[in-house]
Amino acid sequence: MKQSRGQWASSLGFILAASGSAVGLGNIWKFPGKVAAYGGGAFILCYVLIVALVGFPVMLAEISIGRNTQKNVVGAFRRLNRRWTFLGGIGVITLFVILSYYCVVGGWVLKYIQVYLTGADFGTGATPYQDYFVNFISKPVEPLLWGAVFLALCVYVVVRGVSKGIEKVSKFLMPCLFLILLAIVVRSITLPGAGEGLRYLFTVRPGTVNGNTLVGALGQAFFSLSVGMGIMVTYGSYVSKTENLAKSAAFICGIDTMVAILAGIAIVPVVFVTLGADGLGQGGGFAFMALPEVFAQMPGGIVFGCLFFMLLFLAALTSAISVLESCVAFLTEEFHLGRLKAIVLLVIPMAFLSAGYSLSQSAERNLNLPWFDFASGVQMLPMNAVLEKFTDNLMIPLGALGFCLFVGWVWGTKNALSEIEADGSRFRFKRSWSFLIRFLAPAVIVLILYFTLGKGQG
């Protein structure tokens, strides 16, 4: 018996929805900071190579599993080889964790849109922007409320289903995202002194390509492309048999990489001009602390600040939607629940995890939240760092490795290739793809996992 499943109404719809998943906080929030931290051009070069040689093959593998089985990630593995069902389970757990912190950061973004819409008053003091941000995320209740609004927006879209909800929204939001990004890029590169920032961004300095650059680039690539946890299996399962999978995967990887590099161009030079190279090193809070300072010093800065956080919001929303949809597909198909019921079942436990994440921002800063400080005298682990490292450095690479091994050695590249060519097209890079998915990609992932875990670094 066939369940009635959603399907994308057009190829453009699929490409935009999948790019919407890929283009997210990773591109706009993390990528520019990483480029700056890992020495500019060398990182971009490694990143592009890794996307082409590791990211693209894994994405194509995932999409082909999805279209072949027409199932959620757990169902897909169960159908192809029961013993590998656990890999789908790992994917769902990773997704659940990612969604819980994605919503919190999405909430911060919404808050900043509100701040800019109401005049961008960050107060005064020696370091007003830092203080404002730290103060805000350390509050116990307000960030949770903004996170809840963000999650509610995702739910609103996902309840409506694949083509009427996700596809429709992506077709509208993704072009908006491109336009806003372009406007900011133009502003950034026309600032006096931007040339130096651009040079910093694109110069490959000898000596900056090393193990660290590669580890950084690989972790970033998987996260940014949304591969390794079954989102592309889920989205691929809604693709029709007439679609050219290799072309779609290439487009998605291309769009994602282009947006990341454009975000680098939009952000690195302005920060460079305003704050100097030091301004680039503020890690996760970079977008919320360094950029408001930059916008404050720029003519028309309030408008660009507002546009920037809207950009971040659009990017985050379409990504969070894909994570929620992948979890919902799992629950509706494996447990025969309605979409709304599945969403409710997901959101309740997730709210606790998100709350923990949000509240641990305060614990991390040693603000005393008596009800959250389990062992008195011992500082609580900063849950944000723990969760992010757990997903980015461990679960996602492990998931991606699983996909390579499964497609390369268990299901077989022959089966995958016949799915990839099911629309009657000829995939020109069959042999290279088989080689990459069977040998190169797994080897690179193992090496990097070894390197990351061995050094215990992030």
Ligand code: PHE
């Ligand atoms: N790819 C998204 C980004 O770049 C993040 C993401 C990761 C989305 C994992 C879904 C799953 O931000």
